[in-house]
Amino acid sequence: MSIYDLFSKRKKRMLGEIPEIYVYDDIPNKLKVQVIHIIDDAIGHPKNSLYEDKVDEVYEFIRDALCREYGLFELLPHHHYIKNEVNNFFLKSTTDEALDLIELTFRLIEKYIKDENHSYHSKVRVKLNPKEAINELNERFRENGIGYSYENGEIIRIDSTYVHSEVTKPAISLLYNSMFEGANEEYMKAHQHYRDGENKECLANCLKAFESTMKIICKEKSWAFNQNDTSKKLIQICFQNNLVPSFTQNQFTSLQNLLESGIPTIRNKLGGHGQGAVPQKVDDEMTRYALNLTGANIIFLIGQSGL
16 A cells, blocks of 8 residues: 655645654554554455455464563463454554564565465455565654664664665665575674664674675685685785776775774774773764674675676
8 A cells, every 4th residue: 555645744844843863762653553554454354254264374473473482371361363462462562572573574474475375365365565565664664763674574773764775775685695695694683783782793793794795705706715714814805806906906995994994993892802801882873883884895895796
């Protein structure tokens, strides 16, 4: 279903009431209701009473998975209908619980309720395909000023619409290639840690994703390297093999310095070694910078490799 640009929305834009700063610790009830509508349209409704169990199976999977993870026997007591139990739990949920449910449900929608599942679609009428549902979810996040997005099966935190569209999404798209599966897993873990405020762990996975990307490029290009090579060594190998064309290599001297002193240094100084008597604090701004720098470097390296 289309997102309508209603009069009230246009009025808020005109009055400057559209949120410009993202919120991360509160999922408003309005957004929860909007998400329920999206889920309802994506999971669909049985074409007749004989197929009601097909829809119930989807909600039962969501309920049972959450109960198992939370150590519960039921999400909410005294609910005779599984769908109502899941929806009412979502409406009463904390921020983390809400994000858990959204991530789990949309992962199920994306992987199971897809056009290729003819058995499901022959019995259930859906109004939104998985891509449409995900697009609307992310748009609802944005218009409510909530700084999260569903990408590649996970809820990730975003801080800037521009950086998200120009760096994060392109990097995720490139790494989604099965060739870069390991680097993709590490980059998505970095985003998960950032969302959860685990900044040191985020930096560690940024470096892993960066190094894995270079190792994969070296392997595909048949360039000699060792699996235990550090990022500095891998960068040297990439430049020695003209990953950057030789006639422009001088122009990229500063880039090499940035790559060598950027992600590895941030991680090593703040997140990678023993912290001594006084615990080191990795602030959000530096972590965000490292996460964005990782994405930009991955885009550049894969683009130059032609893979």
